[in-house]
Amino acid sequence: MAFPYMETVVGFMIMMYILEMYLDLRQHSALKLPTLPKTLIGVISQEKFEKSRAYSLEKSYFHFVYEFVTILMDSAILFFGILPWFWKISGDFLPLVGLDPENEILHTLSFLAGVMIWSQITDLPFSLYSTFVIEARHGFNKQTIWLFIRDMIKGTLLSVVLGPPIVAAIIVIVQKGGPYLAIYLWAFMFVLSLVMMTIYPILIAPLFNKFTPLPEGGLREKIEKLAASLKFPLKKLFVVDGSTRSSHSNAYMYGFFKNKRIVLYDTLVQQCKNDNEIVAVIAHELGHWKLNHTMYSFVAVQVLAFLQFGGYTLVRNSTDLFRSFGFDTQPVLIGLIIFQHTVIPVQRLVSFCLNLVSRSFEFQADAFAVKLDYAKDLRAALVKLQEENLSAMNTDPWYSAYHYSHPPLVERLAAIDGLDPKTD
Secondary structure (H helix, E strand, C coil): CCCCHHHHHHHHHHHHHHHHHHHHHHHHHHHCCCCCCHHHECCECHHHHHHHHHHHHHHHHHHHHHHHHHHHHHHHHHHCCHHHHHHHHHHHHHHHHCCCCCCHHHHHHHHHHHHHHHHHHHHHHHHHHHHHHHHHHCCCECCCHHHHHHHHHHHHHHHHHHHHHHHHHHHHHHHHCHHHHHHHHHHHHHHHHHHHHHHHHHHHHHHHCCEEECCCCHHHHHHHHHHHHCCCCEEEEEEECHHHCECCCCEEEECCCCCEEEEEEHHHHHHCCCHHHHHHHHHHHHHHHHCCHHHHHHHHHHHHHHHHHHHHHHHCCCHHHHHHCCCCCCCHHHHHHHHHHHCHHHHHHHHHHHHHHHHHHHHHHHHHHHHCCCHHHHHHHHHHHHHHCCCCCCCCHHHHHHHCCCCCHHHHHHHHHHHCCCCC
16 A cells, blocks of 8 residues: 555644644743743833733734634645646646647646635735734834735736746756756756845845935944944945835845845834944844854755755655645646655754754854944844834743744843943
């Protein structure tokens, strides 16, 4: 008797759902605590704590519903053979529009078009509720329904333009790859990632947000002085109009080699009235660059991608695997989808390990900023960002260890205080 791959995969999915639900319940209990952690008393205002608690709890309830619906749909799609049925009808559609159903690339694109429509329909109610009810109720949503729809249309059009050539290339590589398939797939995705990292900030991001140079003044001078002192090749310094969609704040940097750029959310500039606090946040980000965290992360992702492609090559011709999921043919895309489902437990373990590394990097970047004498300003900025974003003040240690790529505020402040000689 053939091994029950599909039933095993669904079982894994449900087991992971139960595990993550247990962690969610632990976090929910932490969010319900009526008092601040001891180390944040007197640091975070009671008013902000109450708002944060209400916001976090509402998001938590929403998360329970969303995850329950998601596991039901995903399990049903696999268990009741909806995936092979959808593959079949997507092929049956092609002759109706004068296209060849035997062409795997066309069949795959037809399938993906249907999946995209289905995803838009099923995700839309949750997205609308999250944006225009939860985010709006707590003062974060700034976008109109028209802007929401416009962004959705733009995203769909980008998928239609960029998706087909990428999908076609992957199918051809798998069909022609032979014994070096894993290397070819990895090389293609490596080049694609470099291309996307290059064109995204120049061509794609401006379709959704407006990027303007940071005006001349004290803040710009301080950031440029900091970058120069670290020999950071800063070419452009932008402010992005994040406030058109949300009042959440952030900052980031991007670019290759000698062409680096820093982007500040306008909400960050508005919330941090003290320029030194913003510069401290930038010092933290430059710490990631100086300590090569971005490069280490990129290399790790490439290694994991290669290992995944290697694993895929081992199972892509398994007739029993495809038949277990209801397929009597072995399409490239379906093989990739099935493989991703079979390695869910491994992916979760890898994600957990990457989070541990990321948290370590965050502590190191904080320490870098402290060495530059930004301890006081970084501490103030972290507290302000926590307050303004209404981030969770109480966190369950198991939940944060599993999910968080950044350490909780309590841990970061303790680490900063431990490094700062000026702390009493």
